[in-house]
Amino acid sequence: MKIFVDSADEREILRWFREGIVDGVTTNPTIMLKDGVSDIESGAKRLSALVGDRPVSIEVTSNDPEEMLAQARAFASWAHNIIVKIPVVNEFGESSLRVVNELTREDIAINATAILSFNQAMLAAKAGATYVSIFYGRIADEGGDPTLVVRNTRQWMDAWNSSAQIIVGSVRTVLDIQNAALSGAHIITVPPQFFPRMIDHKYSRDTVRQFNRDAEKALQEVPIRIAAGK
Numbered sequence: 001m002k003i004f005v006d007s008a009d010e011r012e013i014l015r016w017f018r019e020g021i022v023d024g025v026t027t028n029p030t031i032m033l034k035d036g037v038s039d040i041e042s043g044a045k046r047l048s049a050l051v052g053d054r055p056v057s058i059e060v061t062s063n064d065p066e067e068m069l070a071q072a073r074a075f076a077s078w079a080h081n082i083i084v085k086i087p088v089v090n091e092f093g094e095s096s097l098r099v100v101n102e103l104t105r106e107d108i109a110i111n112a113t114a115i116l117s118f119n120q121a122m123l124a125a126k127a128g129a130t131y132v133s134i135f136y137g138r139i140a141d142e143g144g145d146p147t148l149v150v151r152n153t154r155q156w157m158d159a160w161n162s163s164a165q166i167i168v169g170s171v172r173t174v175l176d177i178q179n180a181a182l183s184g185a186h187i188i189t190v191p192p193q194f195f196p197r198m199i200d201h202k203y204s205r206d207t208v209r210q211f212n213r214d215a216e217k218a219l220q221e222v223p224i225r226i227a228a229g230k
């Protein structure tokens with residue numbers, strides 16, 4: 001399973017890349033705004049250069065299919081690792097699947113986003129999306145069971161040899177990450193503030209503290225000898 005970082009904050013992205021746990025980056029217009037990126041083009045180019053060959057998702061910002069196509073082609077020309085995020089429907093509920101399909105035929109990799117149901121995920125995969133972004137927290141906000149949506153989508157993809165991959169986004173708690181990982185997500189995109197909470201544990205700290213105290217006592221009696229030149 002891969003982990004992406006859901007952020008446009010270069011310092012945070014680099015920090016977690018250096019830990020060796022992050023395989024890509026996702027953004028959306030809200031994240032860009034929050035992280036102070038108002039020029040999408042220069043921001044997207046900087047993020048793509050920062051992460052080398054790893055994928056960086058950048059989202060189109062229009063309700064109009066022709067404008068989505070034009071933006072997507074421009075985004076894809078900025079860097080080889082840009083994945084274009086297309087919302088599965090626009091804000092009026094009109095399908096974006098034709099846009100997904102046309103761009104896929106042009107070899108532009110698509111992350112179909114704002115997915116809140118199994119049916120949306122299935123249709124986006126059929127239209128050719130490389131990634132389908134299931135919004136875990138937003139499904140739960142509405143009283144739905146996001147674990148079931150992820151599990152059913154994964155089961156369907158495996159049964160029909162779909163090449164699409166599930167990205168679980170809209171993570172709200174550490175438990176969401178754990179549940180998504182165990183219900184078949186190919187990728188989870190994690191807001192960076194969750195990584196310290198995933199890694200740290202009070203009892204791990206206590207354990208290491210105990211070892212360090214005892215080591216100090218032992219080292220007072222017999223220091224560790226490090227051979228010269230080694």
Ligand code: E4P
Binds near residue numbers: 006026027135138170
């Ligand atoms: C990721 O691809 C999504 O854009 C993001 O996780 C949405 O999260 P939210 O529901 O917290 O806005």
